[in-house]
Amino acid sequence: MSLHCEKIVKTYGGKDVLQSVTLDLQPGKIYGLIGRNGAGKTTLLSILSAQNPASGGAVTLDGEPVWENRRSLSRICFSRELNANAESGLSAMKGKEYLRIASTYYEGWDKALEERLVKLFNLNLKKRFAKMNKGMLSMITIIVALCSKAPYTFLDEPVAGLDVVAREQFYKLLLEEYAASGRTFVVSTHIIEEAADVLEEVIILHEGKILIEADTQAFVDSARHVSGKAEEVDEAVRGLEVHYPEVVGRSKGVTVFLKPGERVDESRDVSVQPVSLQRAFVALCGEEERHEA
């Protein structure tokens, strides 16, 4: 019983934006979808929710295809990032109208929650999107996501433009809703450190491929930063999966990802430190640019 995509490929103008992505989203979890700009996060969420067609592969929900299947689609909500400068005419739409349409189309829409969130965020729904700032638009997408009550809910950059208080409110609301409903959330975000405590599972998408799909804590626990004299560091991490080497003079720092049973040779004169989710992500995805530099 899950939302499953198998070998998803998406090609734009001859370029593979997604390359054979296979993913299984289990019910009742909060997933974090992280990746650099252009990694394919929004494209993947669009395909999972049948908003965009895939060039290849299939998406199923509990074994049924999602594409053009109203029953499956009614269980998925992808609350898109709103753009106040959109050419589609969305900028002229009022917040009130947008929420009215959402309440019409999402079967389980929670009107009471909508009213509570509008009050909490102090939103003026009579304003047109063009007159709203980025934070307000994010609040609208959060309201749609939470009030839809869809068992599978995707949020694309929900905290973009929100101040730190509003971001805290969002994470609190997300956990509250999750605890109450057991819905599955997929949150795509660049503000990794803040979200790390909320995300049960992390999916790292890099250049159209899934690099990591793992329990967040297990993934963070598997990563270590090892630093010291270059020769000592090289000896200490010999045979391990090493990423993101940083050399300053005779000193060196690397990030290693340990597989079960592996360990850093701490008998060497090195410092071994745990790393944060953000640091682990940078170590995995920031390497090409360093090599190019």
Place this chain on the structure above:
Amino acid sequence: MKRNIRFWTRYTWEGMEVNLGMTAVFVLLTLFGASHLQLQQLAATAPYLLCVAAIIGMLMINTGSQTLYVPLLLSMGETRRNVLLGFHYYRTLIISVTLALCALIWLAVPGEASAIGLSSIPTILCVLIIAASLGSIIGTLFVKWKWLGTVVIILLCGGFGGMVGMTSVNITKGMDLAAAVELAGVLAALPWQLIAAAAVSLALDVAFQWLLLRRQEVKL
């Protein structure tokens, strides 16, 4: 489908508000232009003004619907098939309401002009179908090929200007009953070419729309 019908019915009403507003402006211009007010004269011309407003409204609203509401509804989990059906339900409804209003006005004020007006309904139906289809074809072009859609919209805006200007000039001159009867007489004769044009434009519109919609990507 129930949700779809609820949304498009409400959208139809909003579209009708625009059409009725435009008609009210035209009627006001007629009143200013008239040397003396004749109810029968107003009854004979008002439905045609409503039709002009509906044509302009559908050209504009159908274009906007394609670029905004179709992707918006897809983003809210509606199937492509239902979006297409809902859009055509809305078009059918807005044309039906316009024709019903015209018929009601003509029936309410019997007379020669009203009788001819009633017999011109099939012609008006064809014209409204062509306008509605043209509006949504332009929207489809705009979604697929922005530059081409923009060129057509610019040309269309020029056309609107001319249409509104011509209508305004004619009605402020004060359209007399004889002229209204003459116009109704022309419209009452339904040429087969018009029926063919309506059928072709509708078929082209559905084909264009479905070709685009079946693989359309949501961009908002």
